[in-house]
Amino acid sequence: xxxxxxxxxxxxxxxxxTYGLGMTTIFTRIIDGEIPGxxxxxxxxxxxxxxxxxxxxxxxxVVPIEEVDHWIDCTPALAAHLFEVSHRIGRAQEIAFxxxxxxxIIAGYEVPHAHIHLIPxxxxxxxxxxxxxxxVDFDALAVAAKAIADALATL
Numbered sequence: 001x002x003x004x005x006x007x008x009x010x011x012x013x014x015x016x017x018t019y020g021l022g023m024t025t026i027f028t029r030i031i032d033g034e035i036p037g038x039x040x041x042x043x044x045x046x047x048x049x050x051x052x053x054x055x056x057x058x059x060x061x062v063v064p065i066e067e068v069d070h071w072i073d074c075t076p077a078l079a080a081h082l083f084e085v086s087h088r089i090g091r092a093q094e095i096a097f098x099x100x101x102x103x104x105i106i107a108g109y110e111v112p113h114a115h116i117h118l119i120p121x122x123x124x125x126x127x128x129x130x131x132x133x134x135x136v137d138f139d140a141l142a143v144a145a146k147a148i149a150d151a152l153a154t155l
Contacts, residue, residue, distance in 0.1 A: 025113035027063050038141040040148045041089065045081050048089055048148075050141040053132040055119045058097045058144045062086045062116040071106050071114040086116050088155060093120045095151035096144075103127045 030037035031047055040060055041048040051059040062085055068074050074082065090102035099120035105127065106116055119127060 025067055025111055027061075027111055027113040027115065028067055031063065031065055038138070038145045040145045041085065041152065043085070045078060046085055048085065050145050051117065052136050052141070053134070054136065055117070055129065055132055056099075056121055056126045057140070058093050058099075058120040058148060060089060060093070060118045060145075060148065062089060062118065064114055068114045069112045070108055071116075074114060082114075082116060086118055088152065089148065090118055091155055092148045092151035093118060095154065096120075096147035 024032075026035065029035045030049060037047075038050040039047060040050065044065075046062055046064045048060050048062050051061055062082055064074065064078055064082060066078070068078070071079065071082075086104060090104070093099065093102050097120040099122060101121050103119040103121045103126070104116060105119070106114075107129070108114065121127060125131070
């Protein structure tokens with residue numbers, strides 16, 4: 001879900017200019033603990049945390065710690081690692097939620113920090129960003145994150 005962020009006077013252009021000049025991304029602020037996040041996994045190269053605009057229960061994001069805007073700008077080693085982690089998290093989501101498939105989306109328009117959406121699904125319609133939740137119960141996110149972490153521990 002794209003959100004236009006504005007400065008104090010309501011001008012989105014001011015934010016965009018500042019953002020483009022090296023301001024850390026919201027994902028970096030989550031990774032660094034400045035903004036709360038519901039984490040599932042962390043290693044030296046990436047983290048996995050729950051989406052606050054989920055398309056389905058258990059929707060998680062795989063995010064490199066390094067700020068890389070476009071996923072194709074990741075080094076081959078980092079890209080391979082992100083997909084390896086996505087594979088393990090996807091298997092855990094299958095176990096945790098009994099879904100038919102785990103959809104994977106890389107869009108890159110919402111936040112200028114590469115990330116992989118992993119969405120437990122029962123049908124194709126669940127893979128539409130038009131259906132993203134506009135609010136979330138943080139207790140429910142914690143329950144979903146624990147379910148994924150518990151399943152991950154069994155793999």
